[in-house]
Amino acid sequence: MGCITLLSDFGLQDASVAIARGILMQRAPGLPIIDISHEVKPFHTRQAAYLLTSAYKNFPVGTCHVLLFDLFSESSPRLALCAYNGHYFLSPDNGLLPLALGAVTYDAWQCFEIAKENTYTDWLTTAGSIVDSLQSKQAGALNLPGLKLKETTKKTAPSVTGNTVLCEVIHIDHYENVVINITRDQFEGYRNGRAFRLVFMGMEEIEEISNSYHDVREGYKLGRFNSNGYLEICINRGKAASLFGLRLDGKHNDIKILFE
Numbered sequence: 001m002g003c004i005t006l007l008s009d010f011g012l013q014d015a016s017v018a019i020a021r022g023i024l025m026q027r028a029p030g031l032p033i034i035d036i037s038h039e040v041k042p043f044h045t046r047q048a049a050y051l052l053t054s055a056y057k058n059f060p061v062g063t064c065h066v067l068l069f070d071l072f073s074e075s076s077p078r079l080a081l082c083a084y085n086g087h088y089f090l091s092p093d094n095g096l097l098p099l100a101l102g103a104v105t106y107d108a109w110q111c112f113e114i115a116k117e118n119t120y121t122d123w124l125t126t127a128g129s130i131v132d133s134l135q136s137k138q139a140g141a142l143n144l145p146g147l148k149l150k151e152t153t154k155k156t157a158p159s160v161t162g163n164t165v166l167c168e169v170i171h172i173d174h175y176e177n178v179v180i181n182i183t184r185d186q187f188e189g190y191r192n193g194r195a196f197r198l199v200f201m202g203m204e205e206i207e208e209i210s211n212s213y214h215d216v217r218e219g220y221k222l223g224r225f226n227s228n229g230y231l232e233i234c235i236n237r238g239k240a241a242s243l244f245g246l247r248l249d250g251k252h253n254d255i256k257i258l259f260e
Helices: 016-027 045-056 096-101 120-133 184-191 240-244
Strands: 004-008 033-037 064-068 078-084 087-092 107-113 159-161 164-167 169-172 178-183 196-200 204-206 221-225 230-235 255-259
Touching: 004 016, 004 045, 016 033, 016 064, 016 120, 033 045, 045 064, 045 096, 045 169, 045 178, 064 120, 078 096, 078 120, 087 096, 087 120, 107 120, 164 178, 178 184, 178 240, 184 230, 184 255, 196 230, 204 221, 230 240
Parallel strands: 004 033, 004 064, 064 087
Antiparallel strands: 078 087, 078 107, 159 164, 164 255, 169 178, 178 230, 196 204, 196 255, 221 230
């Protein structure tokens, strides 16, 4: 038996998540439903992609990931099914999946296109029926039309000019650690053994990578790679986002890595 995961930008102030759970429980009975997050910033595709990429690979093969993010971004919203590396993804065709999965080979099909008379519950009902079918059939046996997924113009990689790498905030966690869009592999590739300065908010600097929060004194800033391999700006037992004024899509974050 597989399971279902949910990722959305619904928040928890209304019944949207409960409605999703209820419909999926009826259409795919017996499957556990596990939340990835419902606190994605509305319309923030890069944050949604980061959370999905971080989470999905930790679930068993056969898991169905239902992505309820920016459902009505298109004039004719489509529900897409994607199969990759033993996992299934049911998502709006809004650019999220190509951004999350990157330059890999995957199969995709169109499941449903929302017409004027259709609603959010119709979308979920179809998604639940597809999940149920996938418990006994391969995706290719569902006789769905093939689909080339829409790609977003947003990029996850940082911008590089000479010896300067310009980074952006893609997530702020519960402890207000600030995740930026550079991985350990990317960082080491750009670094190539050189010294560096991580500069942000025009004045704050970090000049070394820490392995643990306790590599610095309580209340001091540090840079570290998290368990997902992304660089974070942190404070040992403090709130980096609030203290430094770093925000998702913040106009004044000004996060640069300068290699010397």
